[in-house]
Amino acid sequence: MSSLIGDRLEEIRQKIPTNVRLVAVTKTVSVERIRAAYAAGIRDFGENRVNEAISKQEQLQDLSDISWHFIGHLQTNKAKKALQHFDWIHSLDSLKLARRLNALAAELPNKPKVCLQVKILSDPNKYGWEVRDLLADLPELDRCSNLDIQGLMTILPLGLSESETLATFKSTAELAEKIASQNWPNLKMNQLSMGMSGDYLAAIAAGATMIRLGRIIFGERS
Ligand SMILES: *Cc1c(COP(=O)(O)O)cnc(C)c1O
Numbered sequence: 001m002s003s004l005i006g007d008r009l010e011e012i013r014q015k016i017p018t019n020v021r022l023v024a025v026t027k028t029v030s031v032e033r034i035r036a037a038y039a040a041g042i043r044d045f046g047e048n049r050v051n052e053a054i055s056k057q058e059q060l061q062d063l064s065d066i067s068w069h070f071i072g073h074l075q076t077n078k079a080k081k082a083l084q085h086f087d088w089i090h091s092l093d094s095l096k097l098a099r100r101l102n103a104l105a106a107e108l109p110n111k112p113k114v115c116l117q118v119k120i121l122s123d124p125n126k127y128g129w130e131v132r133d134l135l136a137d138l139p140e141l142d143r144c145s146n147l148d149i150q151g152l153m154t155i156l157p158l159g160l161s162e163s164e165t166l167a168t169f170k171s172t173a174e175l176a177e178k179i180a181s182q183n184w185p186n187l188k189m190n191q192l193s194m195g196m197s198g199d200y201l202a203a204i205a206a207g208a209t210m211i212r213l214g215r216i217i218f219g220e221r222s
Helices: 002-013 031-039 050-059 076-085 095-105 131-142 162-181 200-205
Strands: 021-025 044-047 067-070 088-092 113-119 148-153 187-193 210-213
Touching (some): 002 031, 031 050, 050 067, 050 076, 076 095, 088 095, 088 148, 131 162, 131 187, 148 162, 162 187, 162 200, 187 210, 200 210
Parallel strands (some): 021 044, 044 067, 067 088, 088 113, 113 148
16 A cells, blocks of 8 residues: 555656645545655645644654645634644635634744635635635735735636636636735745646646645545
């Protein structure tokens, strides 16, 4: 099993530029298989549930150079735990959560790195800002000076064609450029977290800097 994970990772790495950060998404994946990915060189791991992640982190304490990425919807009552247990939060998806994280982060030694989750195509089943709402909220986000806002994250709706997929990722990159051109002092737009197992090559073609891959590394989730 471990060599299978290693083989899959080697195949994926041949397709992605070395400057694209590969986040291995380990929701529902056992610590044994996380160790196999670590042995194959992965140092960035993504989880979408705070408590599931904490339990795994406790069992993986010997692997001290892992960066943990939170990628799921974060309830405000879990915000403090998330800040304590993750290096990155990709899924900052509302002003309410931004305010909460910003208040909590005042007591931390380092600013937490976050991405703003945006819905380029509206999708009632997904969290995140609609583009228009995000643009309206930028002034207040810029004032969240305890957060290190690094860029944008997006998840595409299901069922897009290849060309729609590429176009939507490109729109995300263009939105980041537009925000960057407005020169907000506290909003960096250096990171684009986009691309999953089914669409990561299109995401990279559009400028992704971080891809989040689960099934293509670990197999289908049960
Ligand atoms: C599960 C998940 C992924 C990984 O999806 P795969 O299709 O397994 O690659 C990426 N991003 C988020 C936010 C997820 O919840």
